[in-house]
Amino acid sequence: MKPSPPGWPRIASSLFYQDAHAAIAWLVQAFGFSVELKVESPEGSVLHSQLRFGDGLIMVSEGRGDRARRFGLPLCSPLDCKGANTQALMLYVDDVLAHCAHARAAGARIVLEPVLQDYGPEYWADRCYGALDLDGHLWWFCERVRNPA
Numbered sequence: 001m002k003p004s005p006p007g008w009p010r011i012a013s014s015l016f017y018q019d020a021h022a023a024i025a026w027l028v029q030a031f032g033f034s035v036e037l038k039v040e041s042p043e044g045s046v047l048h049s050q051l052r053f054g055d056g057l058i059m060v061s062e063g064r065g066d067r068a069r070r071f072g073l074p075l076c077s078p079l080d081c082k083g084a085n086t087q088a089l090m091l092y093v094d095d096v097l098a099h100c101a102h103a104r105a106a107g108a109r110i111v112l113e114p115v116l117q118d119y120g121p122e123y124w125a126d127r128c129y130g131a132l133d134l135d136g137h138l139w140w141f142c143e144r145v146r147n148p149a
Contacts, residue, residue: 009057013089016063016075017135020046024060026134027051030106031091031141032099033058053091078136088130088138096143100129103141108133117142121149 004010017023024046027033033051041047049060063075078085093099100114112130119125125146131139 009055012057012059013087014059014061015089015137016061016077018062018077018079020049020060020062023134024049024051026106027060030103030108030133031139032093032102056091058089083136085136085138088140090128090140090142093141093143096127096129096141099141100131103131108139111138116145118146123148 015023024033024035024038028035028051031053033053036050036052036057038049039047045062047061051058051060061075063077063080096114100110104110108131110129110131112128114127114129117126117128124144126142127145128140128142131141133139
């Protein structure tokens with residue numbers, strides 16, 4: 001397999017929000033992302049953005065049921081899909097308890113309080129919590145507490 005392009009992870013995810021400007025600001029403040037790139041349309045909506053979290057990358061843009069289809073598909077926020085999620089994003093953090101407290105204070109809806117996920121000594125153990133962002137995207141944040149034996 002060839003290496004991925006410089007500065008790009010092997011895989012990245014795109015998320016669609018009703019108001020991408022507000023979502024980007026919130027993701028930076030609540031979850032600790034940094035903005036690498038933001039491209040706006042002539043009308044001012046976010047056409048494309050790249051946000052970093054460590055060596056991970058997500059792309060954020062606007063999508064609503066009333067917007068024109070892209071790639072022949074409706075691209076929408078969970079707010080436009082009755083809260084449905086078709087994906088969940090998982091990120092490792094250094095201190096899951098502190099991250100959860102910070103996210104909660106910034107308005108994240110915590111759907112699973114930090115809990116130990118122990119898969120047995122031949123596997124790993126992570127402490128994780130689940131949160132919903134402004135538009136209802138599901139996020140998992142984990143801290144590794146034990147590696148496989």
